[in-house]
Amino acid sequence: MPGITTRLALRQLQKNKAFTFLNILGLTLGLTTFLLIALYLKDELSYDRYNVNASRIVRINSDLVDDGRLTSFADAAPVVASTLKTNYPEVAATARLCPEQGVRFRRGNTELNERYVATVDPSFFQVFTLPAIQGDPVKAMDQPYTMVFTETAAKKYFHTTNCIGRTLERTDDNHRLWTVVAVVKDVPRQSCFNAAIFLSIRGQGLLENNRNFFSLFPMSTFVELRSEKDKPAFDKKLAGFMRQFAKGYASYEDASGGKTTFRLNSTKLTDIHLHSHRTDELANNSDIDYVEIFGAIAVFVLLVASINFMNLSTARSSSRAREVGVRKVLGSSRRDLIRQFLSESVIVTAAAAIIALVITWLVQPAFNNLTGKELTPDTSTLSWLIPGLLAIIAVVGLFSGAWPAFFLSAFRPAQVLKGRLSALAAGGGSFRNVLVVVQFSISIFLIVGALVVYRQLSFIQHRDPGYDRTQILVVKDLDGISNPQTLKTQTTRLPGVLNATLTNFLPTGDQRWHNWGHLPGENSPSVETQLWIVDEDYVPTLGMHITKGRNFAHDHPTDSNAAILNETAARAYGIAGDPIGKSIEYHSYLNKDIVFTVIGIVKDFNFTSIRSSVTPLVMVDRPQDNEAGLNIRIAPGHAQDVLAKTKALWAAAAPGRTFNYSFMDQDFDAVYSAEQRMGRIVVVLTTLAIAIACLGLLGLAAYASEQRSKEIGIRKILGATVPGIVALLSKDFARLIAIALCMAIPASWLAMHSWLQNFAYRTTITPGLFLVAAGIILLAAVATTLYQSLKAAVANPAETLRSE
16 A cells, blocks of 8 residues: 555645746755754864764863953963862863964974964873874873974875884974874864874973963863762862962952952853853864854755745645545545655655755855865764654655645545535635745844844945955064064065054954053052053054054154053053053063053053943053064055065075964955854855745745636636736735734844853944845745736636536
C-alpha cells in the first residue's frame, strides 16, 4: 500500500509540473536560507568549545565603580591567579595570558614584526587544549626565555615544524635570544584569543612576580575549576576576594556613596564570545542578539516557505476536488487520501532539501564573504546536518501538507461531483488569508529592520566623530627605529603631505591606557581617564577642535608637563567652567608621580565604538615616551604617491623591517564591520523572504482567478472593463496587505527601537521608513498578482462560461 501511495503521489506531481515547480522553488529558497543560517549559528555557538574542559574554565574579570561610574575589565592583576590557586580549593589550575605588542624577531637579515604574540604561564597548555606536535609545552615553558610556536608560525619562520632548539633574536628585548621548546596545533578560529607564538612568563619579573592588586599590567586570567558544579560557590567567594586578600585596600570593597569599589567576578569561557563586551577583550566578540535575530529569521523564512505550500495546495483544491470525489466513490478511504497528500508533501520537501543542500554547498564561498566567516563544511558538519535535515523534511513535509491533506480529503463525493466547489473551498479561505497575512507581516518586519539597520550604519558613517579620518596614512611599528622624529620630519617635506604626528594613540586604534588622576588635595576623588601620549601636531593632523585654551606648542618647553582634556574629562574633574591652569596629579605614570597642567580643552571625539558614550580623556605631550606610530595627513589626490615615497623613507630608516600601514578611514570601517555585515545579511534575508512570500501570493492569485472565472466572464458580458476587473481581483490582496501592515509596524518599531538602544548615538525611526516598507511590499504584491489578474480579465467569456 505505501508503494502504491508513493507512485500515485509521484504521478500527481509529474502531472502538475507548474504546481510542483513553484512548491519546490519556494521550499528550496526557504531551506537554503535555513541551512546557511544554521551553519552560521553553529559556528557562533561553538567558540572555545574545542577545549576538553571548556565547561569548567572561567575567566576572571575586574569591575571598578568610581563615583557611580562602572568600568568593566576582561582581566585581573597578575597576583590574582596565584592567590586563587593557593586559597581556593575549587581551583584546579590557573593560566594567565598577556597579549604583546611590538614584538620583533630577527631572522637572518630580515626583522619581522609579529602581531600574534602572547606571554603565558606554563600551565596555559594544561588549561587550554592545544595538542603538541613536538615537545612538551607545559614542562619546557618552565624555563625563562623559551617559547612555543604554533604550526603555522613554525613554518613561517623555519619552514618546518621540526624546529625545537632553534632560536630567534628578539630585537625589541635587548636582542635577547629566545628558544623554541615546543610546537602545537594552530589555535582554532573559534577561540577567545588569537596567538601564533607563546612566550614563557618565566624571567619576566614585572609580569610574573607583580604583587600589586591594582597593577598597571593586568592579564587575562583563566581558572579551571575542579567541577562545573563548583562555579556558584566559587563566584560567591570571589565577590569578597579584594576584602580578604588586598591588604590595605579594604575600603575599596566596602566603599559607597561616591567612593571607589573594586571587585572581581567570573565569566564562563564558553560565554565570552557572545556575552562579554568588556574593556581589554582579547578578540572582537560577537553578540547573542545577532544569534537570536538570525535564529528567528531562519525559523520565519522556513515558516513562510511552508505556508506557500499550503496556499498553493489549497489553491488547487477545486481542480483536485473531482479527483477526490471519484476516488472516494471507487472505494478509497479518507486515510488513503490523507496518506497520498502527505506523501506528495514529503516528496516535494525531500526534493527541495536535496537541492537546497547542493545550493548551500555551492554558495558557501559567497556566504563566507557576506558574513566574514570561514565556514568549511566537512564530515563533522554532515554528522549533525544530515540528521537535522531529515528531521526538517519530516516536520516541514508533514506541516506543509497537513492542511491540504485534511482539507481536501474531507470533500463529500456527492457535492464535488455536482460541481459545488465554491462552497467547499470557502472553508479554507479564511485560513489561507491568515497565512498570507502572516507571510507579509514577517516580510514587512524584515523590510523595516533592514531599513533601520542601514539608516543607523549611514548615521555612523556620516556623523561627525569629532575628528577627520579621511586622507590619513597610519604607519605602524616605529618603536625601535633609530630616530622616529627624523622620519616624521622627512615625511612632512614630501609633496602632498599636509601634516604628521608621532603617536600610537588613535581614535581608530587599539592602543589604550587607563589611568587615574585627581586634582590636588587629599580629599579629591580619583577620576578614571584615558591617558594618551601625543605630540604638538596631533590635534591639527586629526582635524580636532580646541574649544578652550590652546594646543601644545614647539616654543613652550613646559608643555612636556602640560595636558589637554576632552570636554567629558573637564566635567568629570569639575573644572569645565574654568579649566585652564588647573593641575592634575597622576601617581602611576610609567611608575612615577607626575603633575600635569591643563592648557586646553578639545571637543569630544569618539575613540571607542559609537555604541558607547565618550569617556574622560587626557592627552599629554611627551613624545619621548611614545613614538610607536606615524600618522600622515595627505592632500587629496596624493595618497598613492605619498605612500610610495614613505615606503622608500622607511626602507632607509629601518632596513630589513616590514612596512606595516593602513588608512584611518579603513580602520574606522573595521570597528563597525559587525554591524555592516549584519546589515548586508538582513538585506539578503529580507529579499529572500519577500520572494518566498510573493510565491505564496501568486498561489492565492491563481486560486482567486480560478474560483471567480465564471463571475469574471459574466461581468465582462455585462460591460466590465479589464482595469475594473483587475482592480476587483486586487482589492482582496490589498486588504490582506493592509492588515499585515497594521500587525507588522508596531512589532517592528518595538524591536528596532530596542536594538537602537545599544548605541549611545543613534538615528531615529521616522514614519517615512514604514511608508517605504509599505511601498516595497505593495510593489512586490502588485508585480506578483498583476499577471494572474490580467490573465483572468482578458480571458474569453465564452470559454469560461461554456460549461454552463
